[in-house]
Amino acid sequence: MAGRWRILIAAALLAAGVPAAAWAWAxxxxxxxxxxxxxxxxxxxxxxxxxxxxxxxxxxxxxxxxxxxxxxxxxxxxxxxxxxxxxxxxxxxxxxxxxxxxxxxxxxxxxxxxxxxxxxxxxxxxxxxxxxxxxxxxxxxxxxxxxxxxxxxxxxxxxxxxxxxxxxxxxxxxxxxxxxxxxxxxxxxxxxxxxxxxxxxxxxxxxxxxxxxxxxxxxxxxxxxxxxxxxxxxxxxxxxxxxxxxxxxxxxxxxxxxxxxxxxxxxxxxxxxxxxxxxxxxxxxxxxxxxxxxxxxxxGDRIDAHGSQPISRYNIIIWSVMGFICLVVIGSSIHRGIQARRAKK
Ligand SMILES: [Zn+2]
CATH class of the missing domain: 1.10.575.10 (P1 Nuclease)
Incomplete structure (x- = not known):
């Protein structure tokens, strides 16, 4: 869940156009x-x-x-x-x-x-x-x-x-x-x-x-x-x-x-x-x-104008992959549960 929130928050910040660099002046x-x-x-x-x-x-x-x-x-x-x-x-x-x-x-x-x-x-x-x-x-x-x-x-x-x-x-x-x-x-x-x-x-x-x-x-x-x-x-x-x-x-x-x-x-x-x-x-x-x-x-790293919160694309990728793995694990355990119940019947 934490991963999902992190992805959502990061996506929202990127969509909101957080500056690409927090350098005063270029x-x-x-x-x-x-x-x-x-x-x-x-x-x-x-x-x-x-x-x-x-x-x-x-x-x-x-x-x-x-x-x-x-x-x-x-x-x-x-x-x-x-x-x-x-x-x-x-x-x-x-x-x-x-x-x-x-x-x-x-x-x-x-x-x-x-x-x-x-x-x-x-x-x-x-x-x-x-x-x-x-x-x-x-x-x-x-x-x-x-x-x-x-x-x-x-x-x-x-x-x-x-x-x-x-x-x-x-x-x-x-x-x-x-x-x-x-x-x-x-x-x-x-x-x-x-x-x-x-x-x-x-x-x-x-x-x-x-x-x-x-x-x-x-x-x-x-x-x-x-x-x-x-x-x-x-x-x-x-x-x-x-x-x-x-x-x-x-x-x-x-x-x-x-x-x-x-x-x-x-x-x-x-x-x-x-x-x-x-x-x-x-x-x-x-x-x-x-x-x-x-x-x-x-x-592709993005930081806010105070420059303190790096939101790396790699972070997003890592959290996305972890989210996907979680879904696969949860999905397969539900699937196994259903199969086990069917087998009992
Ligand atoms: Zn500066």
Whole structure:
């Protein structure tokens, strides 16, 4: 019975159009954000610009760690609209246990992206101070992913997939399908990186701004759907959605680059401006948090927008086969029972 329910639930989720990938932006935008942030650091840190190449691809690793590390997903979002109305985000502590006490909510519910960034800022600064540049670059590249995620507005709202407003699937429509199709890297215009006196306050400000934009994006999805007579699989829908949100996407990706290069610059200044060595070819793929690898997903795996519930096609096949075997076993024992009764007669 459990198997049957699992198949039914999985089928219902697939039919409901759960996003095919829970990557904020398509993977390519994460790579662009890391790469262009590396080039955007100030002149006095210019030797770090050579790091932009080996640090680009690791921009997608954190999404791949989710598979093996159950604690990874909450680092990719923060949903302030789960807090009571009037809650002042500016009062939040940069210390995670203290902040969780203030918010009185489980980390996997609300997400902890700002604190994951703070944790890695400390590690990056320390590693630069100790001239452990591989570790510094690994932590810094991982920061890039979480900064990118927080700039994707639907990573900052509890209604992240439109599930509360009958807009299911909006997450991947915006960040994957639409952005992949329309986004042009030439429209990225980052501002110069700056030293951040108070990185945590800055991160919270970026998040609050992103959360405001989430409402605009959800409204735009509704309007685009109406324009396309309810058909969200049409060119009309996607063109209208891009007309309504393209500027937001361009400015958020540009700002993610400004923000990230500012964080890297801040870590380097706080580390005492250590000399930067020549860059290396590539970085290790292992998680900076737990050491898990980046085993590729099975093609066809589906995860929800929080990225925590893999629903593999293989799972469905296994449960289907088990269900079939159960039916055969039950069927044959009923058959044997009938035959035995007939034999008695
Ligand atoms: Zn992510």
């Amino acid at each position: 993977g390519v935008q994460h790579i662009q954000i890391n790469k262009l942030a590396g080039r955007n650091v100030p002149d006095e840190m210019q030797d770090f610009r050579n790091f932009s190449r080996p640090m680009a691809l690791p921009g997608i690793f954190p999404d791949l760690w989710k598979e093996a590390d159950p604690d990874e997903s909450p680092r990719h979002y923060f949903e302030p609209d789960r807090l009571p109305a009037g809650f002042d985000l500016k009062q939040l502590s940069p210390d995670l246990p203290t902040a969780l006490g203030q918010m009185n909510i489980a980390p996997e519910i609300i997400g902890i992206a700002p604190w994951a960034i703070m944790d890695l800022m400390a590690k990056t600064t320390e590693a630069m101070r100790e001239t452990n540049w591989v570790w510094a670059a690994q932590c810094a590249a991982t920061i890039g992913h979480y900064v990118g995620d927080l700039h994707m507005p639907l990573h900052t709202t509890r209604n992240y997939n439109g599930q509360e407003t009958w807009q299911h699937g909006v997450h991947s429509r915006v960040e994957s399908e639409m952005t992949k199709y329309f986004f042009d890297v030439n429209s990225i215009q980052p501002e110069p990186a700056v030293y951040l006196e108070d990185p945590f306050s800055a991160i919270i400000e970026w998040t609050a701004h992103s959360a405001e934009l989430a409402r605009t994006i959800l409204r735009a999805d509704d309007m685009a759907k109406r324009t396309a007579n309810g058909r969200i699989d049409t060119e009309t829908y996607y063109h209208t959605l891009w007309d309504l949100t393209g500027d937001i996407i361009n400015s958020q990706i540009s700002h993610a680059i400004t923000a990230l290069s500012s964080l890297w610059y801040t870590a380097w200044v706080n580390a005492g401006r250590p000399p930067i060595p020549p860059a290396f070819d590539e970085l290790p793929t292992l998680s900076v948090h737990s050491g898990v690898g980046i085993d590729p997903r099975t093609p």
